[in-house]
Amino acid sequence: MEAVINDYISRELVQDATLLPLGNATPLLETGILDSLSLLRLVMFIQEQFGIAVDDLDLVPAHFASVDTICAYLRSGAGGKAGQAGGLG
């Protein structure tokens, strides 16, 4: 899972080539790799790739700080299956 997410972020979201290769512990927020545009794309990718709909209250900096924290969050079983996203549900 780390490899899939790292690969997606490295290929699709990283604007600054000097940040590559991307470590799984590399901070994604401070470095600006994740901003409002790319976060949205990542969430959509997670939904398409893993069938996991990220829950509203789980969309927080702590979960998206790095590839490692993203995977830890996804494995923890939080978040619903695709089609049951938070909000209006």
Added chain:
Amino acid sequence: MAYLLQHLLTESAGRAPGRPAMASGERFLSYEELDRLSNQVARALLAQGVAPGDRVGILALKSAASVVAVFGALKTGACYVPLDPKSPAGRLAAIMTDSGIAVVLADEGTAQQAAAMAESVPQLRSLIVTGPHWGPEVSRTSGTLPPGLVVVPWDAVLAGPAEALAADRAIDTDLAYILYTSGSTGAPKGVMISHRASLAFVEWAAACTSLGDQDRVCSPAPLHFDLSVFDVFATCRAAACMAVVPEMTSMFPARLAQWMERERISIWYSVPSVLTMLVTYGNLRGFDLSALRAIIFAGEVFPAKHLSGLMAELPGARYLNWYGPTETNVCTWYEVPPGSAALTAPVPIGQPCANTDAFAVTDEGRRVSEPGEEGELYVRGSALMRGYWGDPEKTHRMLVQNPFQAAYDEPAYRTGDLVKLDEEGNYVFLGRRDGMVKTRGYRVELGEVESALYGHPAIREAVVLPVPDELLGSRLRAVISANGPGGLTREEVLDHCRRRLPGYMVPDVVEFRKALPRTSTGKIDRAQLVGTQ
């Protein structure tokens, strides 16, 4: 009577000096402080030789420091040019060179980046650091400063007198700011807006929203996006408070909702995609957003289902659709009737703002007047741009003689937007005539992306097409044929684009073909490519 944007500040500081002008969490800046700090910045600019009519760059994310910079620049009689810190250096250099920026204002977070620009912008001679600095601690990596660049730290600015300058240094027809937007031939173009044009919008917007001094206004739009003219200047006019949302907060919808609750935001203005994220992921039911009395959206079509969803969650707010290109700021508007819980189509762009004339012209040159008729939207009035900086040819193509008045010279702006009149007398947006699309609320000329692609030696031909996307407006699909056999990879193409274009202009999809399909006249057949997604 305020005839310059900075008068809005001096008047509010005079009558409500202690009221908060800007707030971010625990910190706030009063109107008196904003007035005094901007006086100090103005003097620092004058000491660097800034004269009326000059263009002063401001490289900063939206913050208290950047608003201090805005008013400081205006007070010298110069106009400000907002520079996007997220743009690649090459694009910033092109903008700074094009507008002749010799002095740039940056905050603690962007000072390093601004200094680095001196290498590629020879006429850049001074960098002034603006404040106050409210952000997280920035590690001051000491890079070597380019020789010859004068750097004025914030402490030095604060050491100067804080009294107002003796007299105004501009008149209302002088430029207030230049906003650079995507250019179809590859180079971004600078939309010139005078004080008078800006005030025309500000006055209308304040009246439309009944902005009062108790309001707490927030727009996440960056300074180079004309949405920010509302939250900076209309808020100032009312002596209301501008709440600055930290980017880390605005990115995470539930945190944004929590922030809006805590800050008691009363007026919100943004592109629809932020609101869609809010209604989809913001857990709105968990927060008390009853202070929010007006939600304004602009910049792209708001998908009906998400707007309905938001209205169902927050029924107590007014919902306003403001439409208009950067060249005119907002020119038409529509208030969504309350209880519109089941919208099935995007809402209209509505009717002309007070003191603005917007009309549609059919292909035959007649004025659209009956429901069902379609035409291109033209705009006439004081809020129009002066033109494009350094591009009289493009200016004359877009600012034409009013087609319905021939007695004297009078400009009307051709928006390039196709509209239709509906049964209620509202204009409905139909689409564009040309290669401009909106993605995530940003304006993108497909030609600018294509031009960047053509800059790659291995790319023989390239076409960029919009792919409609419910959330983003459009995604960008690049179809490329490469020179020679050497395997050009998708990563190479994207990397090439990222060096030249801001993130939102980098294609989402890259396809390679041996050759691009052609029409019978030999032109690239875009229609066929659209059909073969």
